[in-house]
Amino acid sequence: MNPSASSDASACVARLLNRYSMGIKHLVEPGPSEVQLRTIIEAALRAPDHGELVPFRFCVIGGAARARLADLFEASAVRRGKSAESCALERERALRAPLLIAIIARIDLYHPMVPAHEQWACVGGAVTNILNAIHMLGFAGKMLSGEKVRDAEIVGAFCQPGETLTGWISVGTAAKQPGERRAKPVDDVLSFF
Numbered sequence: 001m002n003p004s005a006s007s008d009a010s011a012c013v014a015r016l017l018n019r020y021s022m023g024i025k026h027l028v029e030p031g032p033s034e035v036q037l038r039t040i041i042e043a044a045l046r047a048p049d050h051g052e053l054v055p056f057r058f059c060v061i062g063g064a065a066r067a068r069l070a071d072l073f074e075a076s077a078v079r080r081g082k083s084a085e086s087c088a089l090e091r092e093r094a095l096r097a098p099l100l101i102a103i104i105a106r107i108d109l110y111h112p113m114v115p116a117h118e119q120w121a122c123v124g125g126a127v128t129n130i131l132n133a134i135h136m137l138g139f140a141g142k143m144l145s146g147e148k149v150r151d152a153e154i155v156g157a158f159c160q161p162g163e164t165l166t167g168w169i170s171v172g173t174a175a176k177q178p179g180e181r182r183a184k185p186v187d188d189v190l191s192f193f
């Protein structure tokens, strides 16, 4: 550790190492306030962004707007021939958490300097920063996508031409402790050149 790092900074990193996704059925009120939401989006904007392209934008669905999203999710499941049970579950995916953040990628496939994979890396960084900020503010969340991100009607509700609907981060307060997680050893991914 850098000797100039404060004990506060160490505590922050320790907290980051405890970040986990929480299933939507365990996300309850309260969700973040508007001020907290803006902080969360500021964190997203700190993702490493080659060329400062900001290859993403966000659309928040909270309160009564979730019912409109539930209608969209359900109609998509019906179109895909899902069972009544699956269709009901799709409604729940929109209604359970206090708030959802749609992640909309804006990838410039023909950018002369920044290839698409670098822009996607930035989108991933934004998603991670959102999840970390949610966690650091005492909330919990989970990113979900599924087949419906490719449903033309749902895509049309969120995206302009050329944009990609990446999924939704559900956000709320965790109603339970996280379950046991599979260990991911550092040595499996770390080498020195």
Ligand SMILES: Cc1cc2nc3c(=O)[nH]c(=O)nc-3n(C[C@H](O)[C@H](O)[C@H](O)COP(=O)(O)O)c2cc1C
Binding pocket: 019, 020, 021, 022, 127, 142, 143, 144, 145, 146, 166, 167
């Ligand atoms: C773009 C993206 C889409 C995802 N879509 C789904 C999904 O549709 N269903 C799912 O179970 N997990 C999905 N995940 C994974 C979960 O959000 C979560 O990361 C995973 O369950 C591991 O949990 P952890 O974040 O606690 O490590 C997605 C993750 C990302 C980044």
